[in-house]
Amino acid sequence: MTRITRRRLGLLMGAGAATFAMPTYLRAQDKPKVVVIGGGAGGATAARYLAKDSEGAIDVTLIDDSDQFTTCFFSNLYLGGYRDFGSITHSYDKLQSDYGITKVTGMAVGVDRDAKTVQMADGATIPYDRLVVSPGIDLIWDSVEGYSEEAAAIAPHAWKAGPQTQLLKEKLDAIGNGQQIVMVAPPNPYRCPPGPYERVSMMAHVLKSKGVDAKIIVLDPKDKFSKQGLFEEGWAKYYPGMIEWYGPTVHGGIESVDVEAGTVETGLDTFKGDLLNIIPAQKAGMIAAEAGLTNDSGFCPIDAASMRSTEDDSIFVIGDASIAGAMPKSGFSANSQAKVAAMNIRGDLIDAKVFPAKYSNTCWSLIESDDGVKVGAQYAPQDGQIASTSSFISQTGEDEETRKATYEESIGWYAGITSDMFG
Amino acid sequence: MRNGLDNRNAVACLLAIGLLCAAFMTTSSLALAEETPYAAGERLFSQCKTCHEVGEGARHKIGPHLDGIIGRVAGTMDGFKYSTAMREAGEAGLAWDREALDSYLAKPRDFIKGNRMSYRGMGDAEDRETLIGWLANVSVSVPGAVVEDKAEEAHAPSSFADIVLAMEGDPEYGEYLAGECVTCHQASGHADGIPSIVGLPRDYFVTALFEYKTNVRSNEVMKLRVNNLANEEIAALAAYFSELEPQ
Incomplete structure (x- = not known):
């Protein structure tokens, strides 16, 4: 009998338990693998929805170079003194403990699209069946x-x-x-x-x-x-x-x-x-260009109906790094795109039902205490682009009560989206 | 709100007009001082009535109905999906006497950790006393009695809502569509400034969405989302959320 390390034993036991809950063709050793690069509004949401909705049938790995995430959204409220820094910083603990996601803390530096592996800065390679690229933006310093x-x-x-x-x-x-x-x-x-x-x-x-x-x-x-x-x-x-x-x-x-x-x-x-x-x-996060997913604009073209990269059928690009038509680059947009991508990936890998893509966004901004404004829209694929189907914006001259309610709504949204991202 | 007290409302209206006139001549604080306890209670309840009903025919909405609330054991109304925290508080013996209601209303999130009432709290002790007195006053049920929920029959939805209610919603489709809702309305049923929609009765859910379509309700974010929902999508969402259990 070959040597079985404790780690290996744990994996085998895990596989045994999972067999009861799964069809035989989805035994743990041939579970499809999804790797998500970037643990922000796009990546964390995609990882969580993949793990949650596949109920263990997909092996999900989330790569981010930090072990906690500070949201860009609401960071202005920290500047304004309305939030403390801890309240806009979140851990990945629940994604691991409650959803069984493997969190790899490190920098993804390359993607071998033929071998379907992600290269890490420390030399490790991580194989994938489907890859979600959600690295956010990089700054073009010399602009x-x-x-x-x-x-x-x-x-x-x-x-x-x-x-x-x-x-x-x-x-x-x-x-x-x-x-x-x-x-x-x-x-x-x-x-x-x-x-x-x-x-x-x-x-x-x-x-x-x-x-x-x-x-x-x-x-x-x-x-x-x-x-x-x-x-x-x-x-x-x-x-x-x-x-x-x-x-x-x-x-x-x-x-x-x-x-x-x-x-x-x-x-x-x-x-x-x-x-x-x-x-x-700004341009798409470095890994997107390394993987050959960007075009001349520095961002990544995608299929409007699925967020699938136009360059590679096995890769989805979501969030700020993608060219998402009329959708603004926002945390809300990334969260919305992540759900469409996750659904299509489940469709690819475990024959889950794929419904038509729907996207949405709302951006709240605070002008002064209790004076919030918002802009929002719904989006759908039209002629190969993500197009706005309807929209609204706060009006000038609104009364105090409306503005206060808008601000309170934004606080509710923050609690909502961060629990949708991190569990 | 259905408190069935139209003539009292009329009196309150006349009073309010009188008070408005008074406000021109005196300070507004004096005007408030002259407000009857009933009118003051009703005014304070306007903060609650998006989510709660009280009086004859009261039904559960986003929150449980409050008819006969004084003395009721916490988390025990039939037909309402309470948070685990609220149910456990009731099992541990919490009953809504005036004192408990007063502490709860002062700061709901601190009084019962993990409950899902989306309300920051009523800071003024006198306001709380007035509101609690008013709730006792307008309740038609015996204080503390467990009143059966009259959800389905007491309600007369619009004919469009009726059409959707007659449809069999697909919860799987609802779950996908719900992705759009849970960015703001937490799937756990917790609420921090945006109401919980977890476990809402189907008819309430559908009627509420139609109220956005028809401008009875005015939130722009909701109107935008709802205007893009087809009938079968509303039915699917109602099916999904009504079955969802708060955590």
Whole structure:
């Protein structure tokens, strides 16, 4: 008899128990394997739905380089002092203990699409039958000349939640009378369209509530932005004279940044900030390009009906990394796309019923305490694209009660989506 | 709310008009001071009535009906799917006397951990006393009596809702469609600012969705989602959520 290690024995016992609950063709040793890269709103949801809905018939592995996840959504509320950092940070424990998902903490650095394996930074390879790629975004550092990963230690982007968010908060809290904050907003397409403008609102809230007389300048490469009317109305109401937003016709184009000097050079002027928040252009997370799933845009084309990569039938790309037609890059979108992908993967691997794809999104933003606004839409595949089928947006001039209810709804949504992601 | 007290409502309306006039001449706090306890209770209950009914013909909605609530043992009404926490509190002997209701209403989430009432709490002790008094006043059942749920027959849904209620919903399809709901309405039945829809009676669920379609209810997120749902999809969702057990 061959040597059986304790680990091996455990696997065999597990297989024995599982045999009772499963058809014979799905014995543990030939269980189909799904690997999910990225443990955010897309990846964690996909892993959880695959494990939950396949009831043990699919072996699910979730790869993320961190052992906990800080959500980008609601990180502006942390900046504003409405949430503590712990409340936007979540562990993967339940996904492992309650759903039987294998969590691998490490960096996926490559995908061998012929061998169907994922290469890890530590040299390990993980085989898959279906792969979900949900790495979020990477920043294109040199899209703003003079900006770099090193420069982010002085002028944080805070566009990936974590230490960068804490650094920005620290620097925001240190702003005093007569000082100035300069934000460089990102060009389209980018993660969380209303995010920069909610962030500016939260910065102004912090300054105003401390009685600090300081200014915030937004230098935007775009002519217009998400929920513009709502934000501008709110800024005029709550933060008169504090926030100045300049589009390209005013600043003449963003040319470069010098984080040591604290200056942003534009076509028509030089702006000086005691705090610079530089949010550069974005592309799909590195692994997507490594796997050959991106096109010239830097993001990944997908089949609108399933979120399957147009480059590889065995791979699904969801969340910010995907080109999802009319859907914005948001946590809500990623969560919605994850459910469509998970259903199609179950259809591929265990003959589960596949229903027509439906997608949805809602983005809530906080302008000032108890003044929340929202924008949302439904989406469906149309002519090969994910198209919006209907939408709504909060109105300017809404009463206080409506705005307060909208804010409370956003708190409910946060609790809902995070328990939908992490169990 | 169905409290069957139309003439009292009329009196309250007249009073409210009078108070409005008074508010022009005096301060609003004085106006509030002159509000009758009944009108004050009714005003306070407006925060509750999205989820609760009281009075004659009261039925379970998102929350259990509150007719005869004073003295009732917690978590014991037939036909309502309580959270485990609420059922266990009842089994441990919790009854809704005025004192217990007062503590619960002050901060529902702290009073019974893990219960699923989505309400932050009523901070003002006087308001709580007024509301509890009003609940006792408008209840038609004997205090503490276990009143049978009159869900199906007491209810007159729209004809469209009737059509959907006559349909056999496919719970498997409902489970897939529910993916869209549980991003906000937690599948566990917990509620933190968005109401729980776990275990809602089918007829209530269907009627509520039709109320979004017909603008009786006004939430934009809900209207958007519901307007994109076909009848069989609503039936499937109702079938799925009505069978779901809160955790």
